[in-house]
Each structure stands twice: as structure tokens, then as C-alpha cells.
Amino acid sequence: MRKTLIVVLVVVGVMLVSTGIVLYAQEARPQVTQGVFATLPDAPPVPEDNPMTPEKILLGQMLYFEPRLSASGVISCHTCHNLSLGGTDRLPSSLGHNFETGGRNAPTVLNAAFFNLQFWDGRATGLEEQAQGPIQAGVEMAMPADLAVERIAGIEGYLPYFQAAFPGEENPITFINIARAIATFERTLITPNDGLDRYLRGETDALSADAQRGMEIVVQLGCVACHQGPMLSLGVLMPFRHGEDLGLANVTGQEADQFMFRVATWRNVSLTAPYFHDGSAATLEDAVRTMGVVQLQRDLTEEEVFYIVAFLESLEGEMPVVNIPALPAD
Ligand code: HEC
Numbered sequence: 001m002r003k004t005l006i007v008v009l010v011v012v013g014v015m016l017v018s019t020g021i022v023l024y025a026q027e028a029r030p031q032v033t034q035g036v037f038a039t040l041p042d043a044p045p046v047p048e049d050n051p052m053t054p055e056k057i058l059l060g061q062m063l064y065f066e067p068r069l070s071a072s073g074v075i076s077c078h079t080c081h082n083l084s085l086g087g088t089d090r091l092p093s094s095l096g097h098n099f100e101t102g103g104r105n106a107p108t109v110l111n112a113a114f115f116n117l118q119f120w121d122g123r124a125t126g127l128e129e130q131a132q133g134p135i136q137a138g139v140e141m142a143m144p145a146d147l148a149v150e151r152i153a154g155i156e157g158y159l160p161y162f163q164a165a166f167p168g169e170e171n172p173i174t175f176i177n178i179a180r181a182i183a184t185f186e187r188t189l190i191t192p193n194d195g196l197d198r199y200l201r202g203e204t205d206a207l208s209a210d211a212q213r214g215m216e217i218v219v220q221l222g223c224v225a226c227h228q229g230p231m232l233s234l235g236v237l238m239p240f241r242h243g244e245d246l247g248l249a250n251v252t253g254q255e256a257d258q259f260m261f262r263v264a265t266w267r268n269v270s271l272t273a274p275y276f277h278d279g280s281a282a283t284l285e286d287a288v289r290t291m292g293v294v295q296l297q298r299d300l301t302e303e304e305v306f307y308i309v310a311f312l313e314s315l316e317g318e319m320p321v322v323n324i325p326a327l328p329a330d
């Protein structure tokens with residue numbers, strides 16, 4: 001009898017203590033972040049018809065650094081998406097073939113694998129489709145698809161890498177396989193464990209007091225209506241009336257698509273100045289102020305800008321470690 005009583009008392013005691021711990025933990029975690037922010041997943045989604053293998057990652061990495069994919073032979077993906085510069089070129093708008101510019105800023109390739117819609121205006125779906133654009137674009141690498149394939153197939157040393165990446169295919173050196181390999185490499189360019197992620201996992205000192213204040217402010221102001229979830233972006237298009245660029249309407253001609261742009265990610269945003277599709281905001285402070293005016297019809301106070309920027313600066317994750325590959329000789 002007495003033993004049973006003791007067991008019951010111990011069980012009840014344990015239950016009380018654990019409820020207390022749960023309540024305390026909920027108390028300690030600011031309510032403000034609940035349901036709004038999420039940690040970056042460990043790995044991005046992978047399409048069924050392009051599984052990731054180490055061989056394909058390696059080939060994609062080589063092609064990412066391959067200037068011979070461009071008409072001039074000097075421009076690679078890395079020229080404009082430099083991994084030492086946060087996956088961008090830090091120019092207002094990128095300089096491509098013949099130093100021409102398409103008028104758009106280079107978005108980062110870091111974590112781009114978590115977006116379904118690609119480009120500022122979301123006109124491509126998925127990294128495979130995306131990667132075919134810049135090789136052919138006149139203002140980027142200016143290389144027609146068949147010439148790109150011819151050029152790569154003409155470099156003997158590439159064949160074993162394509163065979164290993166696409167086993168069983170009779171002619172593995174194709175334009176779509178070039179895009180598939182590059183997309184596979186891009187799926188490794190993710191940046192986990194920034195301040196917010198560590199904070200959400202319970203490391204309460206991973207965000208400074210200023211950054212935590214900024215986090216509360218972006219929730220209170222309503223920035224998170226668009227900037228939420230693991231990418232701090234819904235990943236969808238939203239109106240952004242700023243400058244001359246018509247956004248998705250350039251492609252579709254539809255009035256409803258005018259000024260529609262994909263919500264930009266906040267991950268690593270402090271590494272990727274200048275800002276916006278036209279690179280018109282030189283600093284993060286400028287970008288935040290403009291967002292306040294354009295999206296929330298509100299002149300943010302200097303204090304609000306200060307705290308928001310402190311929060312955005314905490315979103316630098318761990319950079320992927322990428323070796324510069326040795327490319328096969330001509
Ligand atoms: C001349 C500079 C330049 C080169 C070279 C270049 N890009 Fe880009 N990239 C850009 C610009 C500018 C954009 C945005 C264009 C737009 O949205 O209209 C972009 C967009 C992207 C995006 C979309 C990211 C997102 O968040 O939507 C990805 C991914 C990307 N490029 C990967 C690549 C790959 C892979 C290559 C090589 C095959 C490459 N780029 C070559 C400048 C360049």
C-alpha cells in the first residue's frame with residue numbers, strides 16, 4: 001500500500017515538475033515569433049527526376065566555375081554569383097557579355113534552392129529551368145544552348161564526369177544535363193545556423209538585445225505579412241511599386257502582373273548590398289526605409305530602422321565550404 005502511494009506521489013511530482021518546465025520554456029520563448037519564423041531546413045527539396053549524387057554535385061560545381069560556358073570564355077556563373085561575396089556581385093546591376101547590363105541586380109544563389117519561383121519576377125520555376133536562362137541570355141553569358149553543349153563536349157576531360165553524374169545515358173553531355181548538374185550543386189549552397197535559427201532552437205543569447213527588439217518590430221509593423229517562414233519570404237510575388245521595371249508584366253504583358261516581384265529573402269541580406277531588383281538601395285538602412293514607405297505607407301523612425309537592421313544582420317548563416325575546382329584543359 002505504502003509503496004504504491006510513494007510511486008503515485010513520485011509520478012505526480014514528476015508530472016508537476018515537467019509541466020513547470022514546459023510552461024517556463026514557453027514563457028522564455030517570446031510569443032512574438034511563434035508561427036512567424038522557422039529555422040532553415042537542413043536540406044532543400046530535390047526534384048524526383050534529378051536526384052542528388054556526389055558525382056553530380058562535383059560536375060555541377062565545375063560547370064558553375066566554367067567560363068567556357070560563355071561566348072566570351074571569361075564569364076561563369078561565379079562571375080556574378082561570387083561565393084566570397086554572399087553569392088552576388090555586389091553591383092547595382094550585373095555586367096555580362098560585352099559589359100552589357102540587363103538592368104537587374106544579381107540575387108544571391110545562397111539558399112535559392114528553397115525557392116520554387118526563380119528570378120526577381122518569379123518567371124522561372126525551379127533551379128533546372130533557371131540555370132538554362134543565364135547561359136543563353138545575351139546580356140549574361142550569350143551562349144546558345146547547342147554551342148554550349150558543343151563547347152563542353154569538345155573538352156575531352158569532361159566526358160568521364162558526365163558519365164559518372166548521369167550513369168547509363170548514352171549521350172550524357174546535353175544542355176538539360178548541364179543545367180541539372182549546376183542545379184544539383186546549387187542545392188548544396190545553403191547557410192544554416194544563423195542567429196535566428198540558433199535562437200529558435202533555444203539558444204536565447206544567439207540574438208543580441210537589439211536584434212530581438214528588431215524582430216519584435218518587424219512583427220508589429222507587419223513586414224512579416226510577406227517576410228515569414230524559413231526563408232523570411234513567402235516565396236510568392238507581391239506588388240512592389242518602385243522604379244520603372246514592370247516586374248512579371250515584362251514577360252506576360254498582363255496588367256495584373258505589373259510591378260509584381262518575388263518577396264526577397266532576408267537570409268544573409270547584410271552580405272548582398274545593393275538592394276532591390278534594380279540595385280537602387282545602396283545600404284540595408286535605405287532598403288528598410290523604402291520598404292516602410294512603399295509597402296507599409298509609413299516613415300520608419302531612425303530607431304525602428306536601427307533595430308530592424310540589427311535583426312537583419314543576425315541572419316548571416318554558415319557559408320558553404322566550396323573548393324575551387326580544377327577544370328579540364330581544352
Ligand atoms: C552577368 C551576370 C550573371 C551571370 C553570368 C549569371 N547570373 Fe544568375 N543572375 C543574374 C541576374 C542579374 C539575375 C536576376 C535576373 C532577373 O531576375 O531578371 C540572376 C538570377 C539568378 C538566379 C535566381 C535566384 C533567385 O533567388 O531567384 C539563380 C539561381 C542564378 N542566377 C544562377 C545562375 C547560374 C547557375 C549561372 C551560370 C549558369 C548564372 N546565374 C549566371 C546575373 C548573372
Ligand code: HEC
Nearest residue numbers: 223226238240261262263264275276277287288291292295
Ligand atoms: C507586401 C509585401 C511586403 C511587405 C509588407 C514588406 N516587404 Fe520587403 N520585400 C517585398 C518584395 C516583393 C521585395 C522584393 C523587391 C524587389 O523586387 O526589388 C522585398 C524586398 C525587401 C528587401 C530587399 C532584399 C534584397 O535582397 O534586395 C528588404 C531589406 C526588405 N524587403 C525588408 C522589409 C522590411 C524591413 C519590411 C517592413 C518594414 C518589409 N520588407 C515589408 C515584399 C514586402
